[in-house]
Amino acid sequence: MRLFLRCALIVGALLPAFVSAQSFPGKPIRWIVPFAVGGPADIIARSLQPRMQEFLGQPVIIENRGGGNSNIGHEAASKSEPDGYTILYVVPNVVTNPLLYKGMIDPLKDLAPVIQMTSQAYVMIASPKFAPKTIPEIVDYARKTGVNCASGGGLPGFGCTWLRSLTKADFTHVQYKGNAPALNDLLGGQVNIMIDLFNTALPQVRSGRVRAIALTGPRRGQPLPELPVIAETFPGFVLEGWHGVMAPPGTPAPVIEKINQAIRHALADPAVSKRLTDTFIEVTPTTAAEFGEVINSDWAKYSRITRDAGIKPE
Secondary structure (H helix, E strand, O other), X not given: OHHHHHHHHHHHHHHHHHHHHHHOOOOOEEEEEOOOOOOHHHHHHHHHHHHHHHHHOOOEEEXXXXXXXXXXXXXXXXXXXXXXXXXXEEOOHHHHHHHHOOOOOXXXXXXXXXXXXXXXXXXXXXXXXXXXXXXXXXXXXXXXXXXXXXXXXXXXXXXXXXXXXXXXXXXXXXXXXXXXXHHHHHHOOOOOEEEEOHHXXXXXXXXXXXXXXXXXXXXXXXXXXXXXXXXXXXXXXXXEEEEEEEEOOOOOHHHHHHHHHHHHHHHOOHHHHHHHHOOOOEEOOOOHHHHHHHHHHHXXXXXXXXXXXXXXXX
């Protein structure tokens, strides 16, 4: 009898989630994008939106909530009901923000992973006025003279900081408000090197206005297969961005799986995937558990980089 009662209690506890998952979705889904309309994340979300709606049979309403280093949107999602009707567009700043700024949400506790949608490496480029042409030559130059490493913020900025703490050489991170002003100063020779996205760097590389040095991914590949990766000189130096989706903590696993399937359905559309790959973004859908591993791994990596560099949240 006790065993029967215990089983009945377990079934009773699981039943609401099961019923919720079976009937999900029964109304529109709100997709918080913590960036401005027209930005890369917003464009990707709106590319996926029609196919997600097709799969789910309900409207997916995109809500742009920018500001506060994305934390306004992050916090709004984390405090929403964990029923699957609010999801959040995320990029690596959901992991790195708490390491740089006070008052940010904890991505390991305050959100639940749903899917990693894409991944992308970066490229290190140099001013044509800067003589060193390889990573070892740049490190040697930094030890003797010092090197200014520019970025538009985000993970490329961590790359500059990582080079300094890893090599103990004189790399000074110069952070700009966006990639365009950083690239302008690189072209003008005011800074020596820059870690940048392919879609802004590649036209300059192909025109000969800047020189490509190395990729930040784990292996050589497109769109510059002839370039080495930094990890060939410094094993483990891998800097990869991604775009993903998270949900409020406590969202039932079957509901998360349904959303995961809807996004996979959208990413599988040839027109959608081409729009992404045309901007040098790789389509890399994962399970929720796999994305959770990425979040945990990135948290450990960037925590170590900030700790080694003596960076504390402001």
